[in-house]
Amino acid sequence: MTGPAPLFEIRNLSVRFPGQGEAAVKGISLRVSPGETLALVGESGSGKSVSLLAATGLVPGAAQIGGEVLFGGRDLLRLPPHQMRALRGARIGYVFQDPQSNLHPYKSVYTQIAEAILAHAPRPRPARAALRARVTALLTEVGIRNAGARLDDLPWQFSGGMRQRVMIAMALALEPSLLIADEPTTALDVTVQAQILALLKEQQARRGLAVIFVSHDLAVVSDIADRILVMQQGEVVEEGPAPEVLRRPRHPYARRLLAAAGLAHGTHSTPADAPAPDAPPLLSLDRLSRSFGRNEVLREVSLDIAPAEIYGLVGESGSGKTTLGRIVAGLDRPDRGRMRLDGADLSQPFTRAQRFAVQVVFQDPYASLNPHRRIGAILSEILVRAGEGDPISGVADLLRSVRLDPALAGRLPGQLSGGQRQRVAIARALAMRPKLIVADEPVSALDITTQAEILQLLARLRDERGLSILLITHDLGVVARHCNRVGVLQRGVLVEHGPVAPVFTAPRHDYTRALLAAVPGRRLRELRADPPDDHSDPLQTGPHQHV
Amino acid sequence: MALRLTKALSQAALTLLVLLIACFGLTRLAYQNPAAMLAPRNATQEGIAAVARALRLDEPWYQQLWYYLWRGPDVQGAKMGLFNWPPGLGYSFRKQAPVTDLILDKIPVTLSLVAGAVVLWFAWALLAGVWAAKNQGRWQDHLSGAVSFVFMATPLILSGILVSYVLFYQLTQAGWPLFPSSGYVALTSDPWQWARHLALPWITLAMVQAGTFQRITRGAVLDVAGHDYIRTARAKGLGEGRVWYNHALGAGLNPVITLGGLEIGTMLGGAIVTETIFGLDGLGRLAISSALDGDFPVVIGTTITAGAGIILMTTLSDLWIAARERRPLS
């Protein structure tokens, strides 16, 4: 490999946790030079985060770590703890995934940043006034307005994006030469994600930083990486310059990741047609409003959902999309406005038939399935309630209809994978033979390749059973791929709605345009517009099905 | 904020009023014939009836309650009811003194006892608790765990006697009269004697709480030790001492504050056992002796004081947590 001498190099690193048979990281090697961005891509459990934490001494002592980690010519794994500590925070900066959980909840942002500076400051310590000025300058530099007045605020008093800027200011406080950014935009809204990526790029250019960018999402990575390294089950399966990996990935796993990224973020392909405009709507919402205290969450929202369509409801956090879903599902009631289902008034408490007709798939299958009960028991209880005569064969039918092995009925939720659990959650909703399913971010807790499978399952249920689905999501790519129509919510107001293709190709509202512009993977889409003559075009390869 | 504070205060006042009425009812139920208890030992039937009439004990209970709240007994023309100004808590039949004065007289003793114990107890609990958490599963953890289990399993009635036997009796026998066995010297008159007289009660009272709170602290710190912001603290290059004693302890302090407030509040009403064993004339002894004597204005007064102590401390700990989180009181 050519280019400048590497600043940071991992050679044959392995990590094994006690009590676990297989090593979490199995001899990986990587290098990154000043000014370069290396992307480390893989799904959860691939060992991408663990390897970087282990390399810099942030994995608890019980883990067995082997190999070499060179930073500026010194082997970090053989450094005494106090010298390692002197590097962390000073020469190596970290930005972690969720700024909410990564900032101390009871310390002001000033304290947290000043602490990073003081931990490495030579004595005498800088004076308080000088320190405050320095922290203010840092926060201003990362784009926090009126930083001087916000020094003593706690992290929760900032928005998600601002918190991540604080995190970045903390990482850059001491002019590090290496920045490790571990999923730094995953917890953020799409427009905020674009801003944070821009900030990282800008800071990298200004400071000549070497950046290691860890992500599960090739689309995000495609916008920022110089080189890409794909990890699977603790091993590096693919490595190369970004355009090359994105254009012609060699390893099948890399191809699957790429296909999933294309599915998730392509905004142009819309296989589903809008339903006939004159069909009577299944669900009709008429000027729904809802407030919590003085906070008006929904304002006069009106929309119709036709039979056998997937209606995508998009918006960023705080847009009111979840509240709308809860109202439709009968878990909350509107202050004003009315709902109709099949022409009949739908209001709380739902009639028995209405209760069966509207079902819900929740975001987190880990939290919505009772961990103490077996899958078969969970499903058969509902079948009995729905009046099913033979719950045992009913359970098997249900599991088959969500492409699960009926033998899984004997398992506890904890013994299933995330994707399997979400399939069980869908089966539970189907048990009532509903007409409408409200699915609130049904895939955002899942791995990216699993996401595609679950979404395909929902689309298939729509086609096979004539189900309507209200799909609430933050991800425009999901809408483009699977929805018939789309509604865009901004701060409680439905600013735009209609069939997907016209809305996405010619958005009328500024907010829709801003959302579309912020969708990551611009470079990926450019490469796609210019496909290689290779038969292995990643975007033509369907997602791999495992049942 | 002011509105919420007003709400908290009015809630506290309401709680105290309900407490007072409940306590009034309880004493009326418990003492079927208080006049007989209060009258001289060899009083005749007429004498007892005269006492009852003088104290209005022959009227229905609601009139008694009203009289108690509104006027209280007239002592040399001054009304001493709760709704007068200055509010009073009535007049002690036995001690022939205003209840408010009796209580105010005892508060310095109980306050001194609690204050010293709290310092010892939290110093031990926080240091040892974090130390154990920091060394989870190692010998330090087992050692401090064993100590805390011994502390927790030695109730006050036992530890008080043992502390007094070893540190007073045995030391004095051996010619080292470091600590007196009982008594109280006011802080204002002689700080050194004050501390010397209170040292053994402090140790006793602190010991039993230190064991429990050491476990709470350890648990609370371990609860936050897995959180991302602890990793962030290490990623900033902070030392392990600062990571545990500052970041982890700071993040895990809320349950310690809540439970600590409740325990301190309970003690402010009188540490009855400790006061009994060490002969300290505090609120606890006043409460129990008046209850045994049937001197119910004092019983109600000490109950209200104890309730106020609990409400004060729980409100303070709620306020402190709200201030830490910069959120309004919930």
Added chain:
Amino acid sequence: MSDTLSLPGRRARIDALSFGLILSGLVVAAALAAPLVAWVTGHGPTDQFRTTGLDQMGLPMRPNAEFLLGSDGFGRDVLVRVLYGTRISLIVGLPATTLAMLVGTLIGLVAGWSRGWGDQLFGRFMDVMIAFPFILTALSLATINRGADGQPRIPPEALVVLVIAGFSWIYFARLVRGITRSLRDGPLVNAARVSGASVPQILWREVLPVILPKIAVFWSVQLPANIVAEATLSFLGVGINPPTPSLGNMIADAQRSGLYQVQPWLLLGPGLALFLAVAGANILSAGLRSRLDPHSALRV
């Protein structure tokens, strides 16, 4: 991905649960053996042996062949009295804690599920309950319990059980109320609601299984506290009254008479029994917690 930095410790050679079980088992066995020991020695718990149990000065005997732990100031057998006292500790502590658990769980479930004024009312009620003086109430109730003839209307043990349960259910209720509230609007309960489950079904199937291990752990946390509460009440003379032996009134007796300086087992006997009973229950609760509720920190 290592989001949690769990630090797996080395396994202790004997885990807390087994140690606690052994210790508590010994205490229970001792309490059960009390009548047996009384029968073997021929010393009832309140029998006074003024000739063999006291020396010429009228002072208690130190341990000897007839009185294994010596005798007290009335010439009674300390060992037999300690065993009977332990029995009282358990006879009061176990039902009081269990009663408090049942009442507290029921009220906590209802309070946690209700919103608006029901919730408010419960909050205010708890404020009053927590501020209510424990020992004073015990004393008042003991007075009420005395009938016109001076005899108790209900057995004093039962009264102490009621008093202790009356003051400790509140902690169970608070715990259960908190968990129920956190589950009430959570995905587990929402999922059950949309699938048409009734409120009792939700409480029974979704809420109770989450609560049960926690209240089981809390029961074992509250048990030693309630054993201590009985001893303290008896120590202050408002619980189990002499001559019925209780660990608390035996300790009070030893302290008041000062005879433990002559016959240390007057204090050591009941003291050690109380220590072992409380320590056993504490260690048991620590073991139960790590077994049943490993993810929650120690919340007493």
